[in-house]
Amino acid sequence: MRRMNKNRINGRVLRLFAPIMMLLIVVLTLGVVLIVQSNTYAVVTYGGQETKSTETATSGAYFTMAYQKAVNFGIDNTSFNQTLRADAGVHVTTNSPTGYKLYITGADNKLKTSDGLHEIPYNNLTTNQIQKSNLDRNSWGIFVKKGSQDYLIPLCTIATLSESCLISENNGPVTNKHASVEFAAHVGTDLPTGSYHSVPLVYSAVINTNSTAEFPIRSIKNTKVPLMPNGETVTKKPSNLKLRHLFEIEVPLLEFDQTMTRPDQSMYTISVGGVDCEIIANSFVKNKDGVTFKCVSDFNTANPKFTPGQKAEVVITTKPYGYTFSKQNAVEFINAVTTFNYTGTPQEMIFPISASYMIEAMGANGGDRTPLQASQTWYGSNEVMMPGIGGYAKGTRSFNENEKVMVFVGGKGQSAHDRGAAPYDAKGGFNGGGNGSSGLLVPGTNIYSWGGAGGGGSSDIRPYEIDDYAQFIHHRDKRTDGWRDPSSIFLNDGPWANLIRGTYQAVIKTVNLPDSDFEGVSAYYDLGNANLSDVYTQKFGDYILVYFAYAGTPAATHLEAGNPGPAIEIRLKVKTTNQAADITSMKFYNMSINRLIVAGGGAGGSYIAKGGNGGGADTNPKYLGSTSDPNFSNFRFPEGGIGYRGCFFAYGASAPSHGAIYPRVPVESAGRPGAGGGWFGGCAEQSDYSTSPVLGAGAGGGSGLVRQMSSFEISGYGDAGKSQEPWNTLQPSDKNGIVRMTIVDYEAGVSY
Template sequence: MSIKKFTIKSWFPVVLLPTALFFAGLLIISTFVFIYSNTYAVVTYSSETNTSSSFTSTQGYSVSLTMPKSVTFGIDGTNSSQTIKADAKVIVTTNSVTGYKLYLTSHSKELTHVNGLNQINYANPGNTSIQKSSLDDDSWGVFVKRNNVNYIIPICESAQLTEECLISKSSVPVTNEKAPIEYGVNVNSEMAVPGHYSSAGLVYTAIANSSTTGEFPVTELTNSKVPLLANGNQLTSSTKHRFKITIPILENQSEVLGDAIDKRYKVTIGNRLDCKATTNGRVHSAKGLTFDCIADFNTASPRFLPGQKADLVVDTIPYGYTYLKQNAVEFIAGEKTFNYTGTPQEMVSEITGNYRIEAMGANGGDQTPAQANEHWYGSNEVLAPGIGGYTSGIKGMFENEKYMVFVGGKGQSGHDRGAAPYDAKGGFNGGGNGASGLLVPGTNIYSWGGAGGGGSSDVRPYEIDDYVQFIHHRDKRTDGWRDPSSIFLNDGPWANLIRGTYQAVIKTVNLPDSDFEGVSAYYDLGNANLSDVYTQKFGDYILVYFNYTGVPAATHLPAGNAGPAIEIRLKVKTTNQAADITSMKFYKTTDRLLVAGGGAGGSYIAKGGNGGGATGMKPSYLGSTGDAMYSRFRFPNGGNQIAGGGAGFGASAPTHGAIYPNGSVESAGRAGAGGGWFGGYAEQSDYSTSPVIGAGAGGGSGHLYFMVRNGTTYGYGESGKDMTPWSTLQPADKNGIVRFKLVDYLGMEN
């Protein structure tokens, strides 16, 4: 509460009225008394008294002080070298069952003349009481009677209440109990200058303990979550953490007690780290006293680690009471890294703040040992992969806000010359498939295969809607659709989506790759096909990319149904009656917040195109343009911001049978493109008729949504760009990665 000032009759000085302090279990009343004079060595009181305001604790206890409204000291030239005493007339009332304690403090110990030059020193400048009933010349003092013995007590600083400054106490309730305290002065007339002398202000503090214990709860704690790095360090070497603490006490304003809040309260965390109390943020309210403290967790020994919790303790230095909040401080990960898993991953922001997101797309398929030893025109990058691109930016997130993270997987390596042929699989999250090599003319062996493209890495909004509830399962539910002989595992869902490009994410159980035979994707109850359909299966997850243009319009829906009634059906071998779908969600590809493009797979004649920023890179030709077959080589573009092999996925090289072009030229397999905002292109010409005998593939593009600030997106090797992320962020296995790191939050203090 604020300190009020009263103006009274001219022969009385101005005094400060009492101010109350309420301490959760303790109640503190402080009264400030200015003393000065108009007659020699006489202490004169106003006939009026003042009773302090009284705050009631939550237990119903209160304490109040009553004392004269004014006190005066006067000095003239008579009766020198005598100790003059007067009762301080301080009265205490409390209903606390455990009684009270009354302390006396002041910032100044001298009596000062109104001219500001002459002073009378306090008789006890030390820190302990002096057993004495009289004063030496030219001194003043406060006498307290303890067990009928007079003591001149020391005057403590207002922030340091000690037993030596204790005037009186009781262990039971009291009513109008007079404190055993007297003021005294002894002046030598030869030394003293007559006139008014005053103290800078005496502070009486009455404490009523409303609990039988000395420990109380912290009322409120703001910024209780502390983000730390994995090793226990804070986010940067200069970062500190600011807590806002409320304890149940109404403190005095700073006019007399000053701003030495760090001398009144000691805050410790987990019994191993001090948190320095500050005057910033200090507020007095009905809730109590609120103040800030700042902790440097880089100095904790041993370090706190993410996932741990710690107690917060507030010790009241002058009063000797303790406030405790158990497990109040929660240490969370200030940096979260998502590595490749081949599954969607959920990101929950544990604290409100700005996060720096870094993402890197996956590489195309690795070279095999045989491919790494192969050379063409002197290059050892035969079938070498394109490198994933890099994207970063700042995104504000609220506490417990959810996002989905899709980390790209690298593509599958192409097969070696003479090995069993296969189409190399594109990496998770949109990598295009590579194609096997053709039969070498005149032999029964296959040429080198093309590698699969790497998937992109992205962050997207969390999708709540799960359409699994609309699915009819093959022989799994008594829902009227029970046909175990059907190749389709399900019909539905009939998802009414707006126009756009999508990635359906379907989670299955009991469906091995050998039993999965593709998808059927259409709308309007099967009367119109979705375009640009691309399917990937990784473990239990099936990703289906498609484009819904709305053309032709739906015309076969039941009356009143606006459509389009999009349906994704999984084809499963009828011998598998255990497979089921547990989740089906649709993500619009244009809602992705941040995308890092994937690198393309490599082919025999060209290293895969790198994943890029605004545009993915073209494949890098390894040979000479003077090669006789150069005109029959193709180097497709990377994806960009508006077009590519597909929205979200890189183009796959077309598969083929055991065929080869006319003539005697050996044709290696073609590579798959990298995924991205738009994936890269791959050569699509027909193997049996096309003159193309070798082709590379392009990388996918990166992207930044407008809500991501201070962002950048680029590919490996781009001129003028920092290549550090490829040595500090990219995993050794060359899959993708996504990392979130807090850069600022409410409790951050630099």
């Protein structure tokens, strides 16, 4: 008797992942055992039904498959040289609104004896389904029925799975739907005896839980890709290696069978804006709603290159199933370089990604020379009225995504007036430049001498200040805020700012307050009974900057009971004819502890001295004449700020305004320039014109500083041994300050 022994089907359905599309994989082990005996008969028996269900997804979707654990073939004499077929016993139930697709795969296409000496090949070695109902001699196969026709499917591998290996499908929910699948074998009389076994077969079911056929990507991490302005990727410092970009992507797929080591990178092709994304092996993480994996793109290979501001679509194709996941505008290319130019206002920087940023800052120059001043010489020098040049500071620091800092970009000082021109005091540049002064009247004439230029402001980065005291201000106008005195010159009363000891810059935002209506500030503590020291005020458009120092002494004695003080007040003086002015913001920055990086400003120039450069080792003014000049003893050349030394903290000294007072000496006296701002500001001659015989003076530049940063550098123009490149590539042509932040490394950046 001849008998075909057990054809065993073992399987399991693994967990359901996604709210959009899910893959279920059930292992089916098909063992065909052929034993040749003297007497034969034909019978088909089953090994019992087994049912496997997926874990229900968050969306409520599920898939259940029932199948026969084993199909047994018995063969008699009449069975030789014919195809024996047995139903696989597959039934499907799912609540997927768009139905399902069920595939089958195998890692090998041959049945083999245990000793490996004999085998039965699969009957369809093509990649397409073949319409036929019988197998070739001594072969095996899997049949599916389409309509009334039988088709022999190819036996796909996981990597080559295609629609040809589709064995059942439906476009809506089903309950216990029978899949027309049959396993078959053709036994010839010359088949050697022995037990023939197949490798595992795998059912792969795909269901889409969405109400449409769309398959969106569930999530993408690291969607912001920093690029240089020319489209090149970030160069990691200090290694100077180009970086590729790492994405983490989740697609709504089900868990794959572990014995088939799925999922893996062979299943997907991924592109970001047309650039391949190489999947990282062993990066797959599975849960019931999705599969997450990582891939890396090299955007240096893009042709044409992407540029900051563009967006790109991510497209994922599943090789076995032909499904495409996509997300339009999923990736944003951001500028790895953020540049802040001079605006005369505070500027915010919100860091777009968590990264290491190289921050470069350059202070502003002192006031420019006028054409007439540039034509002058003194003792053969053509540097008459030449301003000092802003300093350079650099450092690297990590910032978190959405962390915010404030950027203050220094403005250059105002040019001095020409000899004989209408007199004015040259204004110091935004963020701490000192004021220059007019030259004195020439005795016996009605003309002015050469003026002194204003100093340049420093450029700095500081943490964002949350506390805004504008909400506590009592206003002069008729709003219902409890303080109404439109006849007062003071625009505001308060607030009481209880600040620790230190040197501060109050940044006050106003509206409807032109320069002509602003008449200065009063800066007090202890409810107006004690003045703050080192008060310096600048106004640029709507912003008023007030520098002051609070030493903590003498102690406050006039505060309300329980108020520890110091009850600091900055009150603006405004013409009473202006009833529309208002304060919209008032913040206090502690300049001695808050600033992270400071680039010193250059000083203004005078007729006898070039202004001191900012930021470097030599910030002193440069005398242009001869020490044998008969008036040399009446010239003054104050020092610049160096590190932690200078005339004032955070701003440059100003030359005093003389009004229309004649000098004590009966000779022409040139104006005095303002010093540059910085960590410490430079010094300027401050003696009173009415009592001092000083005929001319110079001014120093401000100092630079870098704190809480690595790889830092501080330098001034012309410093020995220091590169001059920043003044060729960074300094703006208008000679105002500048701040540049460049991403030099980031978490999703992968080195070549």
